[in-house]
Amino acid sequence: MAKRIRIKDILINPKIGEETLVKGWVRTKRGNKNVAFIAINDGSTIKNLQAVADLEKVDEGLLKLVTTGACVSVSGQLVASEGKGQTVELIVSKLDVLGEANPEEYPLQPKKHSLEFLREIAHLRPRTNTFGAIFRVRHSMIFAVHKFFHDKGFYNLHSPIITGSDAEGAGEMFRVTTLDPSQPPKTDDGQVDFSKDFFGLETNLTVSGQLEGELGALALSDVYTFGPTFRAENSNTTRHLAEFWMIEPEMAFYELEDNMDLAEEFLKFLVQYALNNCMDDLEFLNQRVIEEEKVMKQEERSELSLIERLQFIIDNDFERVDYTEAIDVLKNSNPNKKKKFKYLIDAWGADLQSEHERFLVEKHFKKPVILYNYPKSIKAFYMRQNEDNKTVRAMDILFPGIGEIVGGSQREERYDVLKARIKEMDIPEESMWWYLETRKFGTAPHSGFGLGFERLMSFVTGMKNIRDVIPFPRTPGNAAF
């Protein structure tokens, strides 16, 4: 018995004339009373392999079971195709149906489905061209992340998923407990007694691996984490998930400028990697976006195609803009003067809203923007204060269509300043003792950033809803699959 060959490998190196065994899922079957054409996809590539069955040689009853969605095993001779549309095809000599798919029940049809419908059948949507392409690209991006950092001499650090620290301040957390929710042990003053819980303290799913990353950087110099992150925010948008993957590099002896350089280089590397390694899938996704935008009004369509947008990222330097400069641009902008912004910019110190970030990226600079040196009042406690005493060395990278894709900063390495800031912001100091000790013992300037992996995926695949770039999205009210 011949060994099963993946369709991707057959197409890379077709061995014309050889007996070939293929296994996969039927996309369509066409034909007439003499011959049937079966398009088989095994997920190894977006391309199908066409199997050709002579109706005189293949059992008719068996062929009836070959329907869209069925799993088949087909062996036969690989030949140059007589028809147009494919270079090679398989002449069926042996056909087995490994798994039937009743066509009256199987929900995927050889036609366009809405993304909303496919989300409702998340267990089957990987079998579509679109999601097959997305998940193959996703794998390549995961691999590229590790390759980039490994090649640069960074070490991957696994930060904990269950955490007892509650001071990261990055959002609402999911509690982790083994206590009986209906009858938890209570302390004398009526509070839940977490000292009786599994870990002996209140624990949650992590909202960020950054603080642990800093501990790593202050020992191994250059580290990165790449793991799941959980936010219990009731966010219902196209760019938020309750469970998402985040990449957080942390580098000793990096100042803010070095941090920006690394982030820009990293993003360009990832996009270039996709273009170099996922072109079949990107071409399909490119076409998908064009089709999707055909029904939109002219002004809502993208000026560039998906692949052009990816190339644009690589070819252009990101615009680096000081917060103070950005406020000036916004203050004097048309939408601000004509009061088109929902939130008007009137003074230094204002937090930038989505509409402002959009304006800067999509209308004013027309390229990715790195905003830095934000007012300290609107940023986290761990960011390093500038000498002006007003701003901190924070930086956000804003992408067209996505918004904030990277958030980072140079960290406050000065013990006294950090301690004062923790006090100022009412963060319980006792839970941060281990973090403060890194500043007490051999502190060093260091920096890092976080990249939302699914936001990167949205950008690379052109998918507008973040729920469509992760296999099983977790959003408020949705964890069925």
Place this chain on the structure above:
RNA sequence: UCCUCCUUAGCUCAGUUGGUUAGAGCGGUUGACUGUUAAUCAAUAGGUCCUUGGUUCGAGCCCAAGAGGAGGAGCCA
């Protein structure tokens, strides 16, 4: 959490001013067809009009509440 919109056949959607028997395309089924490319052609089956309550002689259509979905805002990555 707030605002706006949507929910009719397996899917995508139409359904006029509230009026009698609910419409299309795709998909399914059956048949035709000498190599098809989301094949084509013909016939055919398929409905809790999201749920509950109300208004009305009469509700897919109007009103209220609820459920689910989408987009935007906030939170952020």
